[in-house]
Amino acid sequence: MSDNTNEILPNEGGENEPQNRIVAVNIEEQMKSAYIDYSMSVIVGRALPDVRDGLKPVHRRVLYAMNELSMAHNKPHKKSARVVGEVLGKYHPHGDSSVYDAMVRMAQPWSMRYMMVDGQGNFGSQDGDGPAAMRYTEVRMQRYAESMIEDIEKETVDFGLNFDDSLEEPTVLPTRIPQLLVNGSSGIAVGMATNIMPHNLTEVINGCIAYIENKEITIDELMHYVKAPDFPTGGIIYGIDGIKQGFQTGRGRVVLRGRVTVETLKNGKDQIVITEVPYQVSRDALAEKIGYLVNNKIIDGITHVANESNKEGTRVVVELRRDAVAQVIINQLYKYSELQTSYGINNVALVKGRPRTLNLKDMISEFVAFRHEVVTKRTQYELREAEKRAHILEGYMKVVGTQNDLDRAIKIIRESKTPDEAREGLMTSFDLSEIQAKAILELRLRTLTGLEIDKIRSEYDELMKTINHLKGILADESIRFDIIKGELLEVQKKFGDERRTEIQYASGDMRIEDMIAEEDVVITISHLGYIKRASVADYRSQKRGGRGAMGGKTRDEDYLEHLFIASTHDTLLFFTEKGRCYWLKVYEIPETDKNAKGRAIQNLMQIPQDDKIRVILDVPKLDDEAFVDKHNIVLCTKKGIIKKTKLKEFSRPRQTGVNAITINEGDQLLDVALTDGESFIMMAIKSGRAISFNEDRVRATGRGAIGVSGIELEGESDAVVGMICLSKDFKDRDRQVLVVSEKGLGKRTPFFELIGEEATDEDKEKAFTLKNEDGSESLYQLSYRITNRGGKGVKTMNITDKTGPLAGLLSVTQADDLMITCQSGLTIRMKVESVREAGRATQGVKLINIDNKDQIAAIARIQDQGEEEEIIEEGDVVVSTDPEGTNPTATEEQTPDANNEETPDTTPDAPAAE
Known part of the structure; x- marks a missing residue:
């Protein structure tokens, strides 16, 4: 087959020319030319957006x-x-x-x-x-x-x-709106495509203003304003690395998840409710896909799927079997269905008629440059129109300025035979331009009155001010950019709104903490496993003896079990009763007010339903290798087992958790502490005894070990109620031991006691030397003598029917606050210094009034926040208060010990036992 095409044309020449003229055309060149024309038509005229108006x-x-x-x-x-x-x-x-x-x-x-x-x-x-x-x-x-x-x-x-x-x-x-970034665009051209994500208008305008103020701003700095795409259907962006790459290069990837919650039905079953689906995902198609996954045994544990969405919003309900773990099912839905969808970022747009891949700064700078061009052209247009009008007004004032001029103009017009003759006469007599003369001929008679003449002069004066202002705009670029900023802020005020799409940082993202404000928050966890964080300021300080305020709304069978303070940048290690450990960043915990119920922990971690959180450990520097190498995790169980493991073995989070300690049958994990390798360990039991020993008496073992005996119990009903670990560092020198009984009595006792020069040689011989902050050394003795682990210990509280068994043990300072939570949900916060110091063998003083059927569930130490005590206002959920600490009921119930009369410890110290 020939590569050429013969084209036969009619004869246009004379007799000497051939009857037919053949033009040879290369078919490859013809196809190339035609295809390029077609592709450019599609690229420019159909598929790609313009960078200026988007x-x-x-x-x-x-x-x-x-x-x-x-x-x-x-x-x-x-x-x-x-x-x-x-x-x-x-x-x-x-x-x-x-x-x-x-x-x-x-x-x-x-x-x-x-x-x-x-x-x-x-x-x-x-x-x-x-x-x-x-x-x-x-x-x-x-x-x-x-x-x-x-x-x-x-x-x-x-x-x-x-x-x-x-x-x-x-x-x-x-456009006054940066449309390309705000609403995005997608299209397939010939040989190229574009897929630009939508963003939040408020954030984009803030980024534009930041660029106007600093043209040298970097893309990383712009990302402080434009954080991530913002989709119309909401959802949760998972991970920012792909977004950052898209902002930097114009090509990246966004992973978007639907928003889900877990609801517990009255029959005890859980159901997953999808309230937001990813962008461009059909809700019916999603429900059908989940049904397909269930029918084909790809996902197990789902009993029914229904799309209950309506005009009010999205609601796709996934019912679970009773034994199914909600978080596991959610993760499977993310993996196998469109509940998690990824979008490729491909920022291709037309710049001066040519397709180009743009980063974040390119798109903002091109829009700002276009707005500058629009403002300049608009100002030039307004100046031209103003000068045209001023020119006409000048002609008016020449003709109607005085009565003689007006009479002369009227005479010229009346004596003229045609309009052209009148125009020429006015131009000659008054030195007018043709435009001015035409405008005068078109004047209405009412314009010739004195009042209208004054309006003309006034309009001319205002017009000259406008002209000068417009010339000033054209002469000064900074004024034009100020106008652009003002118009952008006006658009932001009209149409700006909050983000719909939440940003959730994946574990692989670097330095997420840099984008999270560091502050102390109160973490609470209920008995049934609902967790939340709230501001420390939400919990006001009260006097000792007050009735307290509600620390959280719970169900009838639920109560607050854990309450503590942590920084939003910290990592929480969650230890379960069965000895498993899970990880969670504080900022990943849902933030609510203190009266909210919170969110089920199963929504945040894959904890089996037959296990529950027992201890939460706040670790401030889990990513600091030097810090991790120096510290240990010490664990104790209710049956008195103690175990020590290097923190390094807990420094690599796993989504499914790890085994922290092997628990014997009938036992469960009770408490966990972070130590520096040279701490004192103290354990207390219900019967009122406590034991203290050096940390080095417990050798470090692996995560799967059982541990060794820490304290001897009194019978089957006895159990460990708490453990504290005190460092030999001078920072812990002022710490005290605080104990609270189940019926609300408590006291504090110094752990370290400084030995003065007047001490006897026998006391000095029993004491030990510790370094002070300035490097000097001092002699100290302990109120709880050091023994070997595994012994009976010494009395720490005189247990009676009025006190009830020991409920908790804490190490505190006078600057701390104490938070006490009852099983009913009642919570009181008080200054530790309001709790009287007493000897270790006394009963203590009344800390909180509780009902006969209620008892203390948990106590927590709150570090000093520097806040003043607040007056309890009407409307606060407080049953009663005792601002002066003179509650009559409390006084009547106090024992002689509560009035600071110590009861001597008549029980001899238990012998040390290995």
Whole structure:
């Protein structure tokens, strides 16, 4: 087959020329030329948005046609078919479905982050339903779209001929909104594609203003303003590394998850409720996919799936079997269904008519440059119009300035035979331009009155001020950028809103803490496993003896079990009763007010239903290798077992947790502490005894070990109630031992006691030397003598029927606060210094009034926050208070020991036992 094509043309020459003329054309070159023309037509005229207004030609034409039809937001709706016909007939040489589909998408709140078209009628649904035909629906512009087309009549943008050269259409809209970033765009051209994510308008405008103020701003600095995409359907962005890459290079990846909650039904079963689905995911299709996964045994544990979504919002319910772990099912849904979807970032747009891949700064800088061009052209237009009007007013004032001039002008006009003759006469007599003379001839007679002449002079004066102002704008670039900033802030005020898409940082993201404000928060966990964090300020300080305020709303069978203070940058190690350890960053815990119930821990960690959290350990520097190497984890159980493991073995978080200690049958983990390798360990039991020994008496073992005996118990009913570990460092020198009984009595006893010069030689011989902060050394003795582990210990509280068994043990300082929580949910916060010091063998004083059926559930130490005691205001949930500490009931119930009369310890110290 030949590569050439023969073209036969009619003979146009004389007799000497051949009858036919053959032109040889290379088919490869012809195909290449034709394909390039076609591809450029698709790239420029159909598939890619313009970097300036962020619109493709079809969207631009729809908005321009609606503007020409006066379809503003405050005007009546008009049939969609009328707009489609206008666009097709005048500007868009393609099918009607392409125009209508584009317009429909602009009116769908689940497709556009900020809608440009206000639709009336059936425009489809998020379940994948299509819109009604164009003859049934009606549209008009949103106020948002009007801000994109504003000032188009002021020669701010270039116009070009339409497809048949009969009309003109704008090549770009003079938008005040950074549309390309805000609403994004997607399209497939020839040999290239674009996929730009939508973003939050408030964040994008803040980024634009930051760029205007500092043109040398880096992309990392811009990311402090524009944090991540913001999708119209909400959801949760998982991980920021792909987003950061997209901002830096124009190509990246976004992982988006639907928002889920776990609800517990009355029958005890859990159900997963999906309240937000990823962008462009059909809710019906998602429900069908989950059903497919269940039917094909890919996911086990789901009994029923239903799409209960309506106009109020999304609700896809996934019911679980009783033995199913909700978080495990959620993770499987993320893996196998569209509940987790990834989107490729490909920021390709037309820059000066050429496709280009853009990073975040490129898109912002191109938009700002375009706005500067629009403001400049608008100012130039307004200056031209103002000068034209001033020129006419100058002519008016020449003619009607005085009565003689006016009479002379009237005489010239009356004596002229034609308008042209009158115009020439005025131009000659008053030195007027042709424009001025024409304007005077068109004056109405009422303009010749004295009042109207004064208005002309006043208008001229104001016009000259405007002209000077406009010239000042054109002469000073900084003024133009100030105008741009002002207009952006106005747009932000009109249309800005909060983020819909939450950003959740994946474990691989680097330095997430840099983007999280560091502050102390109160962490509470209920008996049934609901966790939350709240501001420390929400818990006001009260006097000792008060009734307390509710620390959290719980179900009838639930109560607050754990309460402590942690920094948002800390890592929490969760230890369960069965000896498993799980990890969670503090900032990952849902933040609520103190009266909220919180969120089920199963939603945050994969904890089996037959296990529960027992101890939470706050570790401030789990990623610091030097810190990890120096510290240990000490664990104790209810049956008196003690174990020590290097912190390094807990420094690599695993989603499924690790085994921290092997628990014997009938025993369970009770307490955990972080130590520096040279601490004193103290354990207390219900019967009122406590034992103290050096940490080095417990050798370090692996995570799977059982441990060794720590203290001897008194019978089967006895159990360990608490453990404290005190460092030999001078920072722990002022710490005291605080014990509380189940019936609300408590006291504090110094652990370290300084030995003075007056001490006997026998006391000095028993004492030990510790270094002070200044490097000097001092002699100390312990109120609880050091023994070997495994012994009986010494009395730490005189247990009676009035005190009840020992409930808790803490190490505190006088600057701390004490938080006491009852099983009923009642919580009181008090100053530790209000708790009287007493000997280790006394009963203590009344700390909180509780009902006969209630008892202390947990005690927690709150480090000094520097806050003053607040007056209890009306409306606070407080049953009673005792501001002076003189509650009559408390006084009557106090024993002689509570009045600071110590009861001597008549029981001899237990012998040390190995």
